[in-house]
Amino acid sequence: MNSSNQHKYLPAFLPAMNAEETSWAIILFGKKLLMRIAEDKLYIPEVKEVADILKEDKKMEYIGSYDGHDCYCKRLNEVTELPENLELVDLMEITKRSGDAGLFILAGTANHILHWYSMNQYCGCCGHETEDKKDERAKICPKCGNITYPRISPAVITAVFQEDKILLAHNRNFRKGLYSLIAGYVEPGETLEQCVVREIREEVGINVKNIQYFSSQTWPFPESLMMAFTAEYESGEIKVDENEITDAAWYQADSLPEIPSTDSIAGKMIRWYRERLRTINKQ
Ligand SMILES: [Zn+2]
Structure with missing residues (x-):
């Protein structure tokens, strides 16, 4: 289920190629990434293209290689006028506009590392x-x-099934109409499985069983590692906590509400469930 694009990125501390002329510059400004536009497509600019934008402060952090390019990152606090071929692109738009889901992970990792540097100056x-x-x-x-x-903060996210239905919930922080899976941070002393059980019981009031590992994904906004599981409904009635979750229900694969994009593991898991059900129903 992992996009092969994501594996073009190899995180590392020291430069692999030392080929400065082809190094990429991952420049963040708030929740935006500086990208080059050429023939309506978006690319990561090379370090030499951004020299004027960095001005005096040219120190950048190395974060690994992407498809053979060394990648250096930096956060800008202000941006004056940009050249015509460069644009600041919202992080959540990168995959849609570049066609490369791996660039979203690359920009996110830059966000993680730069956030950590800024929080640990003392x-x-x-x-x-x-x-x-x-x-x-x-x-x-x-x-x-x-x-x-x-710092990497472990979090779990779970797709809960009751027969052929999936549990989806609306979080208070989501935009109207968007539904996703139940997620939460692991607490000290907990196993991942205990965290799955606790989060689901706390947020929607039901008990689950048969917890199985599914996959994982970095979620560097600013520093999470999401570990995804599947689980089966065991007992209880849905009762949302009204604090984080304001609505939750069981959905059939062919009548899902609006769900997250495939940039998130939740979006991937819900589509995986939908495809699996379609295949089963065809048989
Ligand atoms: Zn000290």
């Missing part, structure tokens, strides 16, 4: 200014020796 133990560790992606405090690594 030591959490003694408050001294931190330095970049030379041999790995970490911040080290020259005063007390405290080392901080990029």
Whole structure:
């Protein structure tokens, strides 16, 4: 189910190619990515194309390679006029407009790494200014020796089935009419399976069984790793928590409400379920 596009991106700490002339510049501005437009298609610009935009501060962070290009990232706090062939594109529009889902992951990873750098300029133990560790992606405090690594927050997301129906819920933060799967962060002391059971019970009031691992996806907004599961309905009536979830119901594959795009693992899982049901119904 994974798009092969996503595997064009190989995260790394040190440059693989050292071919500066073909290196890409992943430039973020708020929730937008700087992209080059050529014949109505969108591409990641090369580092040399953005030199004027970076002005004095040219320091960028290496985040790995994509399809043979070393990738360096940076966040801008202000953008003056852009050349005609460059455009700031909303992160959620990248896949649709470039036709390459992997670029969304690349831009998201830049967001994750840059967020982490900005949040760890000072030591959490003694408050001294931190330095970049030379041999790995970490911040080290020259005063007390405290080392901080990029934080990744584990979260679970679950497709719950009752016979041939799927449970979909509307979160308070979603736009009107959008429904998705139940998700939540893992708490200290929990296994992933315990988290699945707790989140579903808390948010929609039902109990589930037969929890099976499905797949995982980085969700670097700013720092999550989503682990996806399937589960079967066991007992209870749907009762939404009214805090996070305002509506939830069982849906048939052929009458789904609006669902997330395939950039999210929820969007992929719901389509996987729909396709599976269509195949079964054809037999
Ligand atoms: Zn310190």
